[in-house]
Amino acid sequence: MAILMLLMNKAMAGSFMPTQGTEISKQVDNLYGFLLVVSFISCVILIGGMIYFALKYKRKTANDKTAYITHDTRLEVLWSVIPLIIFLFVFGWGWVIYHDMRTMPKDALEINVSGKQWAWTVEYKNGVKSTEVVVPVNKDVKLVLSSEDVIHSFYIPSFRIKQDAVPGRYQAIWFKAEKLGEFHVFCTEYCGTSHSAMITKLKVVSQEDFDKWLVSESEIGTLPLAQRGAKYFQTRACASCHNVDNPAAKIGPTLYQRWGKEVANADGSKVAFDENHVRESIMLPQSQIAAGFPSPSPMPSFQGQLSESELAAIIEYIKGLN
């Protein structure tokens, strides 16, 4: 049994399950492997038994008679008590892992993550904002989740942890990443049109790289305007809806080589793609919808969310996309 489980675990770690990025993910896989093995054995006993009895007690001649059997108390007790013991064992095992998952470690690095249709914003204690979660390896990390609109769910398959982000309250999850590298983050609560595009990365880096990254991100204010704009374009998730280096539309129109052109709105009017048009498109997306895009516009309003200086930087960046 133990060997079978070990094999199962190796098989899952190696093939159809995502990488095991934390200690807890290994524990979850062990339990899952145990469930698979137990289910497989029960299946063999049940289906095998059925086939065996069907063949053995098949009526062979017209006057074949089977003995009259009502029940067997010993058997009934056995098939109730054995599964009960297995269930309780699985419950206990699951509870121990769940307890570990839900007990927040002290002195963890706290990071705020907030969901908004359809991107995650990650905010660090020193004010750095990012759309990707960057964390140091081998350190307890606690994510404090919130939502600005509807229910989202933050899921890191490689860590086997998942938590809803609910508007109006905080939820937390923690993990300690053991492997360097990039891992997927998915939203697993259907949250609207572009739910399936609500994907980001979790980057596990060395403590040294993490410290460097935090400092370089916080020095963003000293960069030239267009470079700052490029950063905001990433961190405010504009990039998840707009292409900047090819003419194809994503969820929104491309911003590649648009500056200075005359563009069409859905109502047929024409407008120059200049500072004021871009400003209005960002602050009041509903005021004019670009031709070929749905009304109401899926673009969220950034009114009150971008400062004048951030807006100016973004406009400078879009200007440079020609």
Ligand SMILES: [Cu+2]
């Ligand atoms: Cu979502």
